[in-house]
Amino acid sequence: MTGYNKPLPHIAGQAQEFWQGCKRHELLIQRCTDCGTYRHYPRPMCPNCGSWNAEWARVNGKGTVYTYVIAVQPFHPGFAAEAPYATVIVELSEGVRLMSNVVDCPPDDLYIGMPVEVVFDDVTDEVTLPRFRKAA
């Protein structure tokens, strides 16, 4: 365990496979095996065709910044030293969106449509978070 002092995900249920993939530095997204639609967050039924059949697909983690918000006031003591910081919604090339951060990028340099790619941040012995960095 490190000195990581921010909230951690509750790893349970359908999301376990996603987090286990992150720990291996693999980004896994659920995909319907009947219609091929990707979905995230993990859930049992396809929002497109209603199928209960799905698989976990390893994706390349490339996408763009869909939107973001800059927090000037930290909403948790663990983020105080980083304020102002940005919380970002990334849209992967598969069409699904994840909430994350863009590392090594001051909030003022962010823009909607910015190309990004996933990086993995081993924040504790148990938890690895998918984050993003600016892509070429």
Ligand code: ZN
């Ligand atoms: Zn489907």
